[in-house]
Amino acid sequence: MNRYRGLTWDHPRGRVWLEAASVLWRERGVSVDWEVHSLEGFEAHPIETLAEQYDLIVLDHPHIGDAVEAGCLQPIEAVLGAEHPALAQVYAGRSLHSYRWAGSTWALPIDAAAQVSARDASRVDAAPETWTDVERLARDAPVALSLSGPHALLSFFSTAAAVGAEPVDAPGESWVPDREARDALDLLRAVHAHAAPGYDRLNPIALLERLGSDDPLAYVPLVYGYVTSATRGSGAPVAFGDAPRSAPGGRIGSTIGGTGVAISRCARVTDAFREYLAWLVAPRTQRAVVPAFDGQPALAAAWADAEVDAAAGAFYSSTRDTIESACLRPRYAGYPSAQVAGSAVVRAALSGEIGSDEAIGRLGALARESRRHVQEGTR
Template structure:
């Protein structure tokens, strides 16, 4: 008998393997997949016409809420269930799906930008600060940046978060301070000028795949953490560590990622689906079932679990501090287009040697335009 609900998730083992395993165990959702960048080719509202559940990341909330294609979860789930999930989730994973007074998704998966290293290729201590990262890049090389797709801007935002940890951009009503933006671009430019050419077109998955199959990259200071590449059985397993800091003892700068399960407006939500979602966010599923199926949990208890850390080369414990301090990026309607445009402008500027002051101004202009453009559409 076919499952009564259809869901869409992303096509990496971390994104689909646990959900498909749950479906095979008589779960009520049939899952299909699309690329990680799939929302750029098909808007959330369009996908919600075809699916009951959507696995998305929080920056798409502005677009989704504006289109009215999602059901607020606080209207279909009990307050005590939502409070339990909020309390058990790591860092701002749960809060990242709160927008305009409602909860729009459940944090199935938690991730943020951290440092990935081939410690077998390191002849000195792994850097902890941006100054040390730059020094390693200039003296030994093999320090790579993942700047493809939206990740040029996301790397800039992470460096800016290290420089100005109190800045809160989540509501989309402010942008990075100009001086902070200039300093972050300067750091990016310095590292980009020494980054190996073999990785220039790679997204985070491509970067991590490259690091586990080649030896020309010893360290990437900012890349979204994937527990799959910390597997000790890999011939070149990676070590994942906290993102760089401005100085020793300061907070690491990082931009929250991860994914959440949202419910489309046309879904005929029932108790069977409710029980299934609550199980996916339960301690047992988060600490046992999901990690056993190549997934990456969102529960703090799971990230602290000694057995999970032993199994995955300390991935969770070694990056937990960064995840707990990770910042939420803007989520206003228009942000996704801005993220794409700003990343392209950053790559162009870094390659062409454009000054940090000019690039910072260009990013501010694009950010302001993202609000004006949506205002005209609405």
């Protein structure tokens, strides 16, 4: 028996289907014991320390640069082979590309997600198309932005993409050019000015739990989509839709998320282990097993499958345009810690604690300083 230890995040979407798969694969000679950590741990815990304890790690792509610098992961090409079909499949949006860095692929996408809109359909008939529409709605109904943890910066990136600037991943530059940064902050501030207090402290899962409950929250313009919220048994299902545009017919502004499974450099690679990894992203698994056990597939074919979509309350068809247009966050070594600091700056700007000029200056300094450590080799 090939025995492995895995780590994923503590939500049905992150663990139920992997646990179900483990039952099946024990009969095939591969035993994976999956442990979990919180969403906050998933978003912030250094991969290099996790790789000392686990063989398989479900991670978020911004950690790839840190992991590669630490040398704690095995490239997927070295595990499966550069020509393996798993690396040639079409995944939703930029899911596969998000795990490619320094000439290699460092995780296999097993879950695809992006910041989308979410609403209580009993209070809001249809998702607003533009940020102007969102502001108009916020004057009449409870609307909240997703601002906890790293999500303030991610909402800023999404809004900047809507006004024409994806995050820049180049030394010596701000993440977002000053003009688009100002426009993005203005759009977010206009909505946040009408937001009820307290929602800015809630993570995406908690925000979605408020929608369709006794809570008055009616709409969130940017929040990572959870198929489990579209099909939940208690409370009203959340109605998901595309993220807002800056103008009618303009670009949808969103930032890709999702998860990939990475292989620790300490993991023992066998033929049976390779078969297990390939099975996780195989078309049949992604279209049948993952959706059946609370998962959110990464393969584009699963997102386009009519039966999968119908069982998910049209979650996939309602948000597919958004995930296909979603931008990438930076992935260089040092970015995850800068992301935390950048989110604090965005929250301060939206609360009125600092002005736009100071916020833009701080964000630019964070971007340059975090990359300077990489350039000088001090990390």
